[in-house]
Amino acid sequence: xxxxxxxxxxxxxxxxxxxxxxxxxxxxxxxxxxxxxxxxxxxxxxxxxxxxxxxxxxxxxxxxxxxxxxxxxxxxxxxxxxxxxxxxxxxxxxxxxxxxxxxxxxxxxxxxxxxxxxxxxxxxxxxxxxxxxxxxxxxxxxxxxxxxxxxxxxxxxxxxxxxxxxxxxxxxxxxxxxxxxxxxxxxxxxxxxxxxxxxxxxxxxxxxxxxxxxxxxxxxxxxxxxxxxxxxxxxxxxxxxxxxxxxxxxxxxxxxxxxxxxxxxxxxxxxxxxxxxxxxxxxxxxxxxxxxxxxxxxxxxxxxxxxxxxxxxxxxxxxxxxxxxxxxxxxxxxxxxxxxxxxxxxxxxxxxxxxxxxxxxxxxxxxxxxxxxxxxxxxxxxxxxxxxxxxxxxxxxxxxxxxxxxxxxxxxxxxxxxxxxxxxxxxxxxxxxxxxxxxxxxxxxxxxxx
Ligand code: ATP
Ligand code: MG
Numbered sequence: 269x270x271x272x273x274x275x276x277x278x279x280x281x282x283x284x285x286x287x288x289x290x291x292x293x294x295x296x297x298x299x300x301x302x303x304x305x306x307x308x309x310x311x312x313x314x315x316x317x318x319x320x321x322x323x324x325x326x327x328x329x330x331x332x333x334x335x336x337x338x339x340x341x342x343x344x345x346x347x348x349x350x351x352x353x354x355x356x357x358x359x360x361x362x363x364x365x366x367x368x369x370x371x372x373x374x375x376x377x378x379x380x381x382x383x384x385x386x387x388x389x390x391x392x393x394x395x396x397x398x399x400x401x402x403x404x405x406x407x408x409x410x411x412x413x414x415x416x417x418x419x420x421x422x423x424x425x426x427x428x429x430x431x432x433x434x435x436x437x438x439x440x441x442x443x444x445x446x447x448x449x450x451x452x453x454x455x456x457x458x459x460x461x462x463x464x465x466x467x468x469x470x471x472x473x474x475x476x477x478x479x480x481x482x483x484x485x486x487x488x489x490x491x492x493x494x495x496x497x498x499x500x501x502x503x504x505x506x507x508x509x510x511x512x513x514x515x516x517x518x519x520x521x522x523x524x525x526x527x528x529x530x531x532x533x534x535x536x537x538x539x540x541x542x543x544x545x546x547x548x549x550x551x552x553x554x555x556x557x558x559x560x561x562x563x564x565x566x567x568x569x570x571x572x573x574x575x576x577x578x579x580x581x582x583x584x585x586x587x588x589x590x591x592x593x594x595x596x597x598x599x600x601x602x603x604x605x606x607x608x609x610x611x612x613x614x615x616x617x618x619x620x621x622x623x624x625x626x627x628x629x630x631x632x633x634x635x636x637x638x639x640x641x642x643x644x645x646x647x648x649x650x651x652x653x654x655x656x657x658x659x660x661x662x663x664x665x666x667x668x669x670x671x672x673x674x675x676x677x678x679x680x681x682x683x684x685x686x687x688x689x690x691x692x693x694x695x696x697x698x699x700x701x702x703x704x705x706x707x708x709x710x711x712x713x714x715x716x717x718x
Pocket of ligand 2: 301302314
């Protein structure tokens with residue numbers, strides 16, 4: 269057993285909690301990512317604890333302050349001095365017959381067995397809650413120094429137990445800017461197709477977490493070179509080698525990666541990063557040769573259709589699916605100073621909530637094509653939209669100075685004609701906001717019926 273020289277700095281409350289476990293003849297350890305990140309000098313506020321005490325023993329130590337959050341996995345939440353501590357009983361896992369769930373979970377008394385079932389050496393540190401002494405049974409410290417993600421034990425076996433670990437390896441390599449150790453990577457390459465056995469939800473969460481690391485591009489590239497991406501995002505793999513010509517020096521795949529890189533540099537939110545990665549996946553199916561170059565007409569719509577299906581496959585929420593689909597569908601807007609205010613208002617009305625992320629996507633897209641691309645016209649567009657917003661110009665039927673009841677009072681029956689009349693009024697007001705007055709609109713509505 270290796271005791272790491274550095275001790276983990278633990279706050280007073282955590283040490284006091286460790287003391288209570290000790291008084292009851294048990295031990296409490298901080299485990300997992302928090303110790304790894306501590307050793308690397310990275311902040312991590314996701315703290316997991318492990319103990320040799322069984323859940324019922326923990327519950328009897330804190331009779332009124334334990335919430336049984338995940339009893340079947342041995343996890344309880346202890347409320348102590350106004351804080352919550354997730355405490356999991358040491359476990360070892362039985363055989364995995366389906367590459368995703370252990371057939372059984374057994375509570376054990378030894379820390380060593382608990383650390384053995386963990387995925388990577390850098391995730392298998394434990395810090396004693398009493399005094400912060402860090403224990404390292406798998407040379408995690410050496411791998412931190414070598415900057416390697418290495419499976420504990422036989423990687424082939426470990427990925428056979430839980431195929432998600434292959435994606436986790438790529439995620440940690442991206443997040444920490446590490447490499448994946450050779451045998452571990454080789455085992456991912458050999459087992460990549462078994463990722464399909466993992467639930468869509470778990471895959472999606474790993475993908476999102478990978479996208480949120482500063483070095484997301486590295487994670488995606490590791491997924492591609494190991495073969496995982498073929499099974500998770502085959503649409504993206506189909507972009508590899510699809511040359512574009514024109515302003516583009518890169519093939520479609522590498523342009524998508526470059527767009528993701530810009531989105532990460534700007535710290536854009538997760539769905540913008542996903543849209544950046546996927547925005548051109550319609551291109552391979554839309555490429556036509558033309559005058560010695562290529563065109564990609566309709567790739568925005570085709571891409572949106574593909575993204576909608578892809579997000580359903582990943583079981584993303586409706587909000588996420590709709591946003592990413594809309595971003596991909598609208599990413600080709602071609603703003604110029606010549607756009608009338610009416611055209612701009614229609615655009616704002618159409619993209620509605622997606623406006624800010626859409627502009628972020630375009631910034632990333634433009635900078636990916638050329639790092640010194642001029643963004644002046646995007647800034648100008650933002651400025652003009654800001655003015656439209658400040659003036660409260662009507663952008664939807666709700667904003668009109670009349671409503672359906674007013675029109676019915678004019679004798680227009682409820683139904684399609686009423687809808688058409690309101691749309692016609694909105695159309696006029698979009699071009700000329702000064703028309704948005706009750707009298708004017710009622711008069712126009714009357715004329716429209718004549
Ligand atoms: P993060 O900082 O991103 O939360 P983490 O290392 O804490 O990183 P978690 O997903 O929160 O990662 O998992 C906590 C710990 O549980 C890991 O450090 C690892 O020891 C263990 N673990 C999690 N998932 C697995 C898995 N699929 N197989 C084996 N061990 C796992
Ligand atoms: Mg964690």
